[in-house]
Amino acid sequence: MRILLVTHYYAPEFGAPQRRWSALIQRFIAAGHQVTVAAPVPHYPSGRPTPQQSRDHRVGAVERGGHGETVLRTAYLPHRSDIGTRTADHVVAAADSLRRLLRRFTRPDARPDVVIATAPAIPSLLVGRVLALHWKVPLVAEMRDAWPDLVTHVGPAGAVPVELAHAASPAPLRKGLGLLIGYAKGAVHHTVTHRQQGAQTVVTTTGRFAEVLRERGIAEPQVVRNGTDLDGVHPQVDHAPGDHPELRCLYLGNMGRSQGLDTLVRAAARLREQGVPIEVRMIGHGVEATALAALAHELDAPVQVLPRIEHSDVEEQYAWADTVVVSLRGWAPFAWTVPSKLYELLATRRHVTALLDGEAAEVVREAGAGDVLAPQDEDALVRLWGRLAADRSLAAVRDSGRAWVAEHADDDVLAARYLGMLEDVVRGNAMEGRTAGA
Structure with missing residues (x-):
């Protein structure tokens, strides 16, 4: 099976998404599968690569990962800790990954059998959906934690972040900002839910969020926890x-x-x-x-x-x-x-x-x-x-x-569960293709 992962966070960066995918991909490859990863040049958490990362990783480079995976390095935008510049970074990386992946996989016999797009970052979901539709392969949308709810959660309706509340006086301006922020976050929530509904399978890391997704119309979300390597x-x-x-x-x-x-x-x-x-x-x-x-x-x-x-x-x-x-x-x-x-x-x-x-x-x-x-x-x-x-x-x-x-939550158990789910998705897509061509 040929697997493509579209992600904004990947080794050699350190963090929960990076650790999860390093553990899973190590086991996917050990089981005989091919994995390609599209990820920006490492720049987490500071928003910029370290001097060593700048020397070792270049935009457009095709690298061999630590487990034998192929890593396609995409563009990034240096950013601060605020949500605005971080979101711009996500958009730049996603757009560049779409362009490079379409150019890389022109031959039908070399294309991935399945595309996995993982959020964060949210624009990765759109890239995954476009690629899956273009190549006629299944999309697995992985929602790490409660995305997009965490990014759109503002507490009481119309609440304004503290840093804006101080800057935005008088009261009518504060109210206007609250309404604007509420509208924007509602739009993000609607868009991400739509992207989830466009995937063949949605994976989440907790049972409770899987229940929330079912209530939103997501059919049979799969739960593959985060985990750890006991050894x-x-x-x-x-x-x-x-x-x-x-x-x-x-x-x-x-x-x-x-x-x-x-x-x-x-x-x-x-x-x-x-x-x-x-x-x-x-x-x-x-x-x-x-x-x-x-x-x-x-x-x-x-x-x-x-x-x-x-x-x-x-x-x-x-x-x-x-x-x-x-x-x-x-x-x-x-x-x-x-x-x-x-x-x-x-x-x-x-x-x-x-x-x-x-x-x-x-x-x-x-x-x-x-x-x-x-x-x-x-x-x-x-x-x-x-x-x-x-x-x-x-x-x-x-x-x-x-x-x-x-x-x-042992990594071996979780990787076996994930692989079984991917094989089912690919098999189901192949059966649908044969039925459509009959």
């Missing part, structure tokens, strides 16, 4: 009694608006004031990192905000911790999502402090992996970490989380 995650052990007096709490991942991490800083500051020995490490990158460090300084909280580290250094941090944290705000679409990092945390055997709702909370409870609190519940977090600090046995390692991953 690549070292199971942790308990610290020796008296090894350290403080409770060690680790957050490792994105520090954006979605995570609500100020709750951790405020809880740690309150516990310090109560005389509870505690240390919090927050490691990663994101638009909120600077603000979190400033808040920790202002509150004199026992919190370190540290830059992103290489994946090879992650195990050292897991070994340091007593509990690992996963956190999302209480926004409605997050009830349908599961942070991809959660599966790796479960595999470490460490106690999980989960400030989550919805399916992600259900995973932690089902796995018996730790304690689940309501999103951004600062009081509950103070009480929980106080108990763990007083009785470290409550944060003892447990095998149940790793066992849950082995059954539900």
Whole structure:
């Protein structure tokens, strides 16, 4: 089977989409399939390639990926962290990928048997649909997390982002901006749902979002979770009694608006004031990192905000911790999502402090992996970490989380499920072609 993946995020970048597709493609190729990936020159997360990436990757280059896949590098647009320049980057990359792929696959016998287009970025879905229609092959639209709901979620109707609310006075202008933003986001939502409905199969990473898609008219969405490689995650052990007096709490991942991490800083500051020995490490990158460090300084909280580290250094941090944290705000679409990092945390055997709702909370409870609190519940977090600090046995390692991953979210299991689905889609398309030609 010849597989084409259209994506905006790919190795050697680090991130959840990149890790997912590296794991899947490694196993697709090991099973004897051919994979071509169309992706821009690496430029995540900064919006620009590093000097090394600029030397190693060129627009238009055809590379051999780390697992034997063919990678076609497309154009990109340097961008900042705002949604406007990032969306422009997505559009530029998508347009260039469409042009280059149409030129690359001119011979019918060399064309892909199936096209997978994955969002984010949303323009990739349009490219996938155009190519699939042009080549008369099936399209698989993969919706990582609750897309487009996360990008179109604005809370109460007509709400205006804070940065615009400050800039947009008087009140009539604020109201006008609210209506304009609401209209634009509604249009995005309608467009993406239409693109989903144009695919032979829609893949999502959670069961709850699959239910939402069914309600929107998507027939039989498939669920292939994010996952982790159990062989690549070292199971942790308990610290020796008296090894350290403080409770060690680790957050490792994105520090954006979605995570609500100020709750951790405020809880740690309150516990310090109560005389509870505690240390919090927050490691990663994101638009909120600077603000979190400033808040920790202002509150004199026992919190370190540290830059992103290489994946090879992650195990050292897991070994340091007593509990690992996963956190999302209480926004409605997050009830349908599961942070991809959660599966790796479960595999470490460490106690999980989960400030989550919805399916992600259900995973932690089902796995018996730790304690689940309501999103951004600062009081509950103070009480929980106080108990763990007083009785470290409550944060003892447990095998149940790793066992849950082995059954539900191991990369080998997920890749086999994905391949089976792709083979069914290709087989069904071939049968339809024979019927139409009869």
